[in-house]
Amino acid sequence: MSYIGSKPASKPVVASDLDPVIITGQTALGAEPADTDEFIVSDAGVLKRMDYSYIKGGGYTQSSVLTPTGSYIEFDSIPAGTNSILIKSYAIQWAGTPSHISLVLGDSGGYETSGYHSIDFYRGVSAGDMATTVSTDNFIIALGYSGTDYWNGHIWLNHVGSNRWVLSYQANDVNEYIRWGNGQKTLSGELTKFKIINDGGENNDGGNIQIMYQ
16 A cells, blocks of 8 residues: 555554655755645645645735836736735936926726826925925826936835725935825726826936835
């Protein structure tokens, strides 16, 4: 008969019949299991198999670090079921006169350019150097940018059910301004993409960006 560990008598296999080498003697996986890799579990005393996808942690997936060069920065492959996105930016710049910097959301029907409720606030180092602006066409994340400014900071996008998204961000540009902002938007369908654009249509001129999502 086939057996594992110590050869059992003519009886059901019990714990003492199993030798640890049946596990320790196998090749180590050496990486995180694939979602379809299987484990044996005892479900209330009944042995069952289970995919790793059911027990893996719900941590963030991180993209590669990008160095954008075009007139917009786009992430157009957001997985179905994503509920939280963190956008990290280091010294992002635009050439020429980019003016306002904003973020738009999209679903399978394309990008949506209405129905946003967004406000941007900046405060400069000089006394009284502050202002706010609002937008209903997009999430505004920087007002009146110039080609010498750069955007350092984080943007948080979170799903609140029924295709409703809230955004908040905090950033600084150069050594002169700090910026905060918030907003909300209900999409027509499930989020599949977003992009960061500038009113001047200028190309990116340096810096790095990365996203994390779950």
